[in-house]
Amino acid sequence: MRRVAVISTGSELVYGRLQDSNAAFISACLFPTAFTVISHHAVGDVSEDLRRTLGTALSEADIVIMSGGLGPTDDDLTIEVVGELFGVRPAVDGPSLARMESFFKSMGREPLSGDVRMVTVPEGSVVFGNETGLAPGFMINHNDKILVAMPGVPHEMKPMFENKVLPRLLSLFPGSGRDSLTVRVVLMREAEVNNLVRSMSLPFKTIDWGITTSPGMNTVCFVSRAADLLPRELILKEARRAFGDSMLDTSSKNLEEDLVRLLEAAGITVAVAESCTGGLVAQRITDVPGSSRVFQGGIVAYSNEAKENLLDVSAEILYTYGAVSEETALAMAHGARRCFKADVAVAVTGIAGPGGGTEAKPVGTVCFAVGTADTDRVFTRVIPGDRERVRRFSSQYALDGIRGSILTSK
Amino acid sequence: MRRVAVISTGSELVYGRLQDSNAAFISACLFPTAFTVISHHAVGDVSEDLRRTLGTALSEADIVIMSGGLGPTDDDLTIEVVGELFGVRPAVDGPSLARMESFFKSMGREPLSGDVRMVTVPEGSVVFGNETGLAPGFMINHNDKILVAMPGVPHEMKPMFENKVLPRLLSLFPGSGRDSLTVRVVLMREAEVNNLVRSMSLPFKTIDWGITTSPGMNTVCFVSRAADLLPRELILKEARRAFGDSMLDTSSKNLEEDLVRLLEAAGITVAVAESCTGGLVAQRITDVPGSSRVFQGGIVAYSNEAKENLLDVSAEILYTYGAVSEETALAMAHGARRCFKADVAVAVTGIAGPGGGTEAKPVGTVCFAVGTADTDRVFTRVIPGDRERVRRFSSQYALDGIRGSILTSK
Numbered sequence: 001m002r003r004v005a006v007i008s009t010g011s012e013l014v015y016g017r018l019q020d021s022n023a024a025f026i027s028a029c030l031f032p033t034a035f036t037v038i039s040h041h042a043v044g045d046v047s048e049d050l051r052r053t054l055g056t057a058l059s060e061a062d063i064v065i066m067s068g069g070l071g072p073t074d075d076d077l078t079i080e081v082v083g084e085l086f087g088v089r090p091a092v093d094g095p096s097l098a099r100m101e102s103f104f105k106s107m108g109r110e111p112l113s114g115d116v117r118m119v120t121v122p123e124g125s126v127v128f129g130n131e132t133g134l135a136p137g138f139m140i141n142h143n144d145k146i147l148v149a150m151p152g153v154p155h156e157m158k159p160m161f162e163n164k165v166l167p168r169l170l171s172l173f174p175g176s177g178r179d180s181l182t183v184r185v186v187l188m189r190e191a192e193v194n195n196l197v198r199s200m201s202l203p204f205k206t207i208d209w210g211i212t213t214s215p216g217m218n219t220v221c222f223v224s225r226a227a228d229l230l231p232r233e234l235i236l237k238e239a240r241r242a243f244g245d246s247m248l249d250t251s252s253k254n255l256e257e258d259l260v261r262l263l264e265a266a267g268i269t270v271a272v273a274e275s276c277t278g279g280l281v282a283q284r285i286t287d288v289p290g291s292s293r294v295f296q297g298g299i300v301a302y303s304n305e306a307k308e309n310l311l312d313v314s315a316e317i318l319y320t321y322g323a324v325s326e327e328t329a330l331a332m333a334h335g336a337r338r339c340f341k342a343d344v345a346v347a348v349t350g351i352a353g354p355g356g357g358t359e360a361k362p363v364g365t366v367c368f369a370v371g372t373a374d375t376d377r378v379f380t381r382v383i384p385g386d387r388e389r390v391r392r393f394s395s396q397y398a399l400d401g402i403r404g405s406i407l408t409s410k
Numbered sequence: 411m412r413r414v415a416v417i418s419t420g421s422e423l424v425y426g427r428l429q430d431s432n433a434a435f436i437s438a439c440l441f442p443t444a445f446t447v448i449s450h451h452a453v454g455d456v457s458e459d460l461r462r463t464l465g466t467a468l469s470e471a472d473i474v475i476m477s478g479g480l481g482p483t484d485d486d487l488t489i490e491v492v493g494e495l496f497g498v499r500p501a502v503d504g505p506s507l508a509r510m511e512s513f514f515k516s517m518g519r520e521p522l523s524g525d526v527r528m529v530t531v532p533e534g535s536v537v538f539g540n541e542t543g544l545a546p547g548f549m550i551n552h553n554d555k556i557l558v559a560m561p562g563v564p565h566e567m568k569p570m571f572e573n574k575v576l577p578r579l580l581s582l583f584p585g586s587g588r589d590s591l592t593v594r595v596v597l598m599r600e601a602e603v604n605n606l607v608r609s610m611s612l613p614f615k616t617i618d619w620g621i622t623t624s625p626g627m628n629t630v631c632f633v634s635r636a637a638d639l640l641p642r643e644l645i646l647k648e649a650r651r652a653f654g655d656s657m658l659d660t661s662s663k664n665l666e667e668d669l670v671r672l673l674e675a676a677g678i679t680v681a682v683a684e685s686c687t688g689g690l691v692a693q694r695i696t697d698v699p700g701s702s703r704v705f706q707g708g709i710v711a712y713s714n715e716a717k718e719n720l721l722d723v724s725a726e727i728l729y730t731y732g733a734v735s736e737e738t739a740l741a742m743a744h745g746a747r748r749c750f751k752a753d754v755a756v757a758v759t760g761i762a763g764p765g766g767g768t769e770a771k772p773v774g775t776v777c778f779a780v781g782t783a784d785t786d787r788v789f790t791r792v793i794p795g796d797r798e799r800v801r802r803f804s805s806q807y808a809l810d811g812i813r814g815s816i817l818t819s820k
Contacts, residue, residue: 012622014447016437017631019429023452027426037424038459040452042433045620049448056466073604075620103794114601132795153623155799212427272689272710278696279682279689282710286688289764289797297716300682300692300708306750310707310720340716354699387699 001036002173005061007053009068009078010152011044022067022157028212029166032180032223034173035063045075054085058145063169065161068152070135072114078149083122086142091123092116096136103134128164132156139168146172179224181232183239184248186217186255186400193218193243200238203231215389216396217255245407255399256284256291262406263294270402271342272298273311273332275323275349276366280395296340301332311335324349324361326378329369337371344372344405346398352390366394370401377405412583414440414447415471417463419478419488420562421454432477432567439576444585445473455485464495468555473579475571478562480545482524488559493532496552501533502526506546513544538574542566547575556582589634591642593649594658596627596665596810603628603653610648613641625799626806627665655817665809666694666701672816673704680812681752682708683721683742685733685759686776690805706750711742721745734759734771736788739779747781754782754815756808762800776804780811787815 006026012018023040030037038061043049050069057064069078079090096119104111118135121127128137133156139148148165150157170176185193190213197209197220206228212219220239224230239247252258263270272282282298285291299310304323307313313331321327332347350366357363364383369376379401383393416436422428433450440447448471453459460479467474479488489500506529514521531537531548538547543566549558558575560567595603600623607619607630616638622629630649634640649657662668673680682692692708695701709720714733717723723741731737742757760776767773774793779786789811793803 010622011620012629012631013434014437014450015441015620015631016434016439016447017441017629018622019431019434020450021429024423024426024429027424029426031425031427037426038454038456039463040424040430040450042450044448046448052470053449060462071623072601073621074608106792106794112599112601112605114604132799155625155796159796210422210425210427274689276696277693278701278705279684279692279708279710282689283687283693286686286710286712287798287801291688292712295688295712297712297720298689298710299720300689300696300710302696302702302705302707303750306707310709310749339720340713388697391697 001034002063002176003061004030004035004037004063004065005039005041005057006037007057007064007066008040008042008152009045009050009066010042011046011075013042014044021154022152025154025158026065026067026161029162031210032178032221033166033170034176034178035169045069045077047077047081050077050081051085054081054147058085058147062144063146063148065148065150065165067150067157070118070137070149070151072112072118076117079117079120079122082140082147082149086122086140086147088122088124088140090120093119093121093127093136095129096127096134099129100134126168128160128168130156130160132159137165139165178226179228179230181222181230181235181250183220183222183235183243183250184217184252184254185220185243185246186248187396188218188243188246190218193220196242200235200242202235202238207231207235215392245404255396255403257288259399259403260285260288260291260294262403264290266406268343268406269294269296269340271296271336271340271345272398273336273345273347274298274300275302275307275332276352277348277391277394277398278302280391281346281348281398284395284399296342299336299339307332307335311339322361324351324365324367326367326369326380329367330371330376330378333369333371333376344370344402346370346402348394348398350390350394352387352394354387364390366390366397368394368397368401370405372405372409374409375405377401411444411446412473413471414445414473414475415449415451415467416447417467417474417476418450418452418562419455419460419476420452421456421485423452424454431564432562435564435568436475436477436571439572442588442590443576443580444583444588445579455479455487457487457491460487460491461495464491464557468495468557472554473556473558475558475560475575477560477567480528480547480559480561482522482528486527489527489530489532492550492557492559496532496550496557498532498534498550500530503529503531503537503546505539506531506537506544509539510544536578538570538578540566540570542569549575549578588636589638589640591632591640591645591660593630593632593645593653593660594627594662594664595630595653595656596658596813597806598628598653598656600628603630606652610645610652612645612648617645625802655814665806665813667698669809669813670695670698670701670704672813674700676816678753678816679704679706679750681706681746681750681755682808683746683755683757684708684710685712685717685742686762687758687801687804687808688712690801691756691758691808694805694809706752709746709749717742717745721749732771734761734775734777736777736779736790739777740781740786740788743779743781743786754780754812756780756812758804758808760800760804762797762804764797774800776800776807778804778807778811780815782815782819784819785815787811
């Protein structure tokens with residue numbers, strides 16, 4: 001097993017202004033491999049601290065993976081400190097420079113002096129091009145140790161690590177991959193998922209597993225303990241038995257992707273009517289590339305007036321049952337279906353907070369409706385937590401509501 | 411300044427299953443004090459790794475604050491490793507034991523043998539009672555170094571740190587904190603922000619500063635180097651001169667909050683028409699608590715049909731200029747203003763990718779329109795990057811477009 005230390009740099013981390021997500025991402029990617037992450041370190045943009053931490057990491061691990069400090073400004077110190085430690089000079093990376101120049105040209109601008117810093121790497125290192133930003137990453141070997149450096153911005157670091165760094169590391173150390181299988185379970189409590197996994201008839205002596213939780217989603221990762229292959233069919237059979245329709249297709253990375261795939265396979269189009277989620281449901285569906293083939297559109301009707309005018313919710317329903325009611329949700333879903341001529345529509349109306357709650361309908365009360373040509377389904381959930389959590393869970397219930405209507409009609 | 415190192419322990423951290431929030435919390439609490447956090451470390455529940463990391467932290471810092479590893483199970487190693495390093499024996503803490511016994515008694519249970527581990531601390535240490543859980547924290551001095559250990563569960567650690575540990579540390583080392591000021595700059599390049607900060611007429615000998623970048627936003631944090639107060643008025647004057655309208659109000663935490671505040675102050679209502687952003691613009695506005703006072707609603711019109719039927723974009727415009735054009739964007743904005751009877755509307759239409767690009771309109775081409783009763787403004791941006799980045803930047807341009815229309819009409 002190769003030992004890996006992960007370093008995240010940036011004063012915002014040690015100031016406590018930003019929570020580091022890079023180290024956890026890198027570790028999760030490495031978990032199913034034979035690379036073992038033994039430590040995470042975070043340091044500010046201070047040469048002395050960075051130098052000391054790099055030294056510590058290189059002494060305890062075979063491979064050091066760092067992110068951050070590759071930008072254009074004075075507090076971006078990675079190249080300088082790495083060059084000093086490894087005794088190599090900085091050199092401009094030609095392809096990255098050309099890419100940066102054409103980028104600035106397309107905006108009618110010239111690169112500033114600091115920008116060239118961004119495309120500088122230690123001489124002789126392996127360069128990883130940056131496809132979602134400007135600063136390249138690099139890998140350098142020294143005394144049997146490997147150092148990888150990547151930009152710190154998560155949406156630049158993540159694809160670089162997944163698509164370039166990890167394949168490179170796996171090719172350098174063949175046999176480092178362990179077999180793994182990920183199962184995603186929607187809207188089930190972690191403790192329940194945990195008990196269901198334990199109840200599976202699986203050879204747990206050779207299979208390791210762990211659960212990661214995010215709002216409304218639990219991800220179970222099965223990993224072979226040794227170099228063996230996992231019994232994939234058996235695991236999937238057991239998981240389907242345990243989780244039923246709460247389990248996503250294994251090819252789906254998240255709920256919205258699973259939903260778009262199901263809609264496309266069934267040839268069904270969808271529309272959305274949102275109140276408290278304010279566009280989040282539509283946004284999540286349209287996050288999926290190719291969603292335009294199934295997504296007709298959405299209406300964010302925050303005010304009662306908008307619910308009446310755009311979604312044809314009658315004043316009587318709004319007056320009798322209130323804006324946050326299953327009756328209003330259903331009328332909104334019907335309105336959205338008509339508006340967009342969609343096969344199925346989902347509607348969400350609720351109280352996200354912090355204001356607006358009453359004794360009968362406290363903050364977190366959210367009503368949902370899913371309407372198709374044949375059937376309607378309405379339900380209400382009371383979601384604990386702050387505004388962000390209520391909105392996030394509401395979007396999860398809405399997306400899973402449409403998903404459920406397709407799965408049960410099958 | 412006392413130097414602080416923060417250690418978080420737990421195998422779930424280095425497995426990447428859980429993102430550490432304790433280190434950021436502790437750092438944010440210490441930031442305005444005279445204690446300087448110089449590093450974060452995370453290690454798994456492995457004696458050797460914990461011992462090594464504690465050694466590193468004690469060698470680089472005056473104070474080490476750790477969380478985790480105080481539970482009842484075999485992988486809770488803190489007491490053992492600390493005792494060994496500091497040469498002290500473990501001892502049961504009487505008050506914590508009594509508290510635990512009465513807790514279990516109230517549930518009709520006896521403590522298990524492992525549970526006593528939880529109320530054990532190094533002999534002679536200062537004990538911090540746990541008011542939201544069972545395991546106490548402790549503080550121990552050795553060779554002029556201070557070690558603080560707390561439980562890892564955030565809802566136990568946070569109140570213990572805020573209410574007990576921090577006051578204790580502040581009383582041990584009296585002296586004032588550092589002053590800080592944050593300035594947020596929207597849609598300006600990091601290198602440009604960096605140059606503008608450098609060009610400010612400020613006493614940089616006494617002011618430290620750093621920049622954090624997120625998509626479409628740079629955050630500049632000014633910190634006093636010593637115990638002095640910052641010259642706040644001077645910094646704000648210089649920042650306003652340098653950044654102009656690109657700078658948010660200092661009370662706004664992000665662009666959407668700044669926009670909602672401006673709309674509210676001006677008594678202006680807003681509506682949104684979105685194509686490629688698919689609801690993201692509406693979602694970001696409605697993320698702000700109280701946005702219902704200014705936000706009328708939004709329409710996500712993905713298809714041409716929806717643009718015609720719901721937003722009254724004429725077939726002629728769509729045919730002549732195409733769905734991704736400033737002309738269509740303007741017609742969408744007009745449609746949204748009418749639909750929702752709003753004072754101002756913004757429209758976004760573009761190609762988020764990965765498919766749909768042409769030579770004339772490559773992926774990333776996005777057209778915007780901001781319409782009010784008096785004036786219209788249209789603009790086009792070509793945004794490099796993947797679908798997520800194009801959508802995120804598009805929402806930033808849209809929100810800042812509305813913001814600009816308010817600021818210039820002032």
